[in-house]
Amino acid sequence: MSLAPAGRFAPSPSADLHIGNLRTAVLAWLFARSTGRRFLLRVEDLDDRTFADVGARQVEDLSAIGLTWDGQVEWQTTHRVRYDAIIDQLAADGRLYECYCSRKDIAAAPRAPHAPQGAYPGTCRELTDAERDERRAETGRPPALRLRTDTFVGTVTDLLHGSYTGIVDDFVVRRGDGVAAYNLAVVVDDADAGIDQVVRGDDLLSSSPRQAYLARLLGYPVPTYAHVPLVLNADGARLAKRDGAVTLAEIGVDRALHQISASLGWPALDLDGMLRRFDPVDLPRNPWIYQPV
Numbered sequence: 001m002s003l004a005p006a007g008r009f010a011p012s013p014s015a016d017l018h019i020g021n022l023r024t025a026v027l028a029w030l031f032a033r034s035t036g037r038r039f040l041l042r043v044e045d046l047d048d049r050t051f052a053d054v055g056a057r058q059v060e061d062l063s064a065i066g067l068t069w070d071g072q073v074e075w076q077t078t079h080r081v082r083y084d085a086i087i088d089q090l091a092a093d094g095r096l097y098e099c100y101c102s103r104k105d106i107a108a109a110p111r112a113p114h115a116p117q118g119a120y121p122g123t124c125r126e127l128t129d130a131e132r133d134e135r136r137a138e139t140g141r142p143p144a145l146r147l148r149t150d151t152f153v154g155t156v157t158d159l160l161h162g163s164y165t166g167i168v169d170d171f172v173v174r175r176g177d178g179v180a181a182y183n184l185a186v187v188v189d190d191a192d193a194g195i196d197q198v199v200r201g202d203d204l205l206s207s208s209p210r211q212a213y214l215a216r217l218l219g220y221p222v223p224t225y226a227h228v229p230l231v232l233n234a235d236g237a238r239l240a241k242r243d244g245a246v247t248l249a250e251i252g253v254d255r256a257l258h259q260i261s262a263s264l265g266w267p268a269l270d271l272d273g274m275l276r277r278f279d280p281v282d283l284p285r286n287p288w289i290y291q292p293v
């Protein structure tokens with residue numbers, strides 16, 4: 001069965017959504033609805049630093065500003081069997097290897113001659129069985145699983161950034177604690193739900209070549225990407241809770257919507273008004289500097 005095309009918003013419930021996250025959610029909704037797509041909501045709660053009550057509040061806030069989505073909200077922690085099946089399949093195809101490196105080990109390791117800065121240096125890629133046993137005994141912790149890729153870089157096409165080339169290294173698909181890694185979970189869930197349009201903050205642009213690589217490897221279509229500018233505070237730093245007056249509880253629905261509308265160059269419009277005017281070509285390409293009012 002092929003699913004009707006869809007866009008989505010996929011927050012991590014580590015903290016309440018701030019006005020920048022709400023703006024990204026509105027943009028994801030506008031991109032999806034203006035192109036006749038379904039719109040899905042997925043809470044990315046795999047990480048230990050995420051909280052169910054925060055996730056529930058994120059869903060409430062998105063609903064409070066008037067966003068509508070199709071079907072139930074998906075929670076990634078309910079998808080573990082799905083991720084494990086894909087990880088098992090990759091392992092059976094010989095595409096995974098165990099990695100015992102800590103962040104510190106990775107930073108200290110010499111880089112292969114062609115490997116770009118920031119790429120996994122390949123330390124555990126060719127360990128013999130004996131070396132692997134030794135590393136396991138030394139570190140005393142269970143290994144992560146990395147994907148054995150056959151390239152260093154990949155290119156994606158982004159509606160706002162054009163052609164973007166970034167690192168495709170041997171990235172982690174299952175963390176040492178046994179939990180599916182972000183890059184794997186996103187790719188598997190997007191494909192499973194028929195999501196063919198990924199709109200999110202441009203801090204994730206650099207992850208998209210890895211995700212597109214994995215999608216291709218698993219035989220999934222690569223979605224259309226639109227990485228939208230982040231929101232900064234008056235000092236030019238990423239907006240954070242401590243900036244004050246950034247959450248919906250602090251700002252209120254009407255003011256939040258008006259600020260989002262103004263940030264997109266419009267008068268105070270409601271969501272339907274924004275939808276009537278939305279054209280990705282007119283989107284501001286620079287970060288939005290948020291001034292609490």
Ligand code: GLU
Pocket residue numbers: 009010011012044186199200204
């Ligand atoms: N959960 C991620 C975040 O909140 C976004 C994932 C995605 O959109 O691919 O940063």
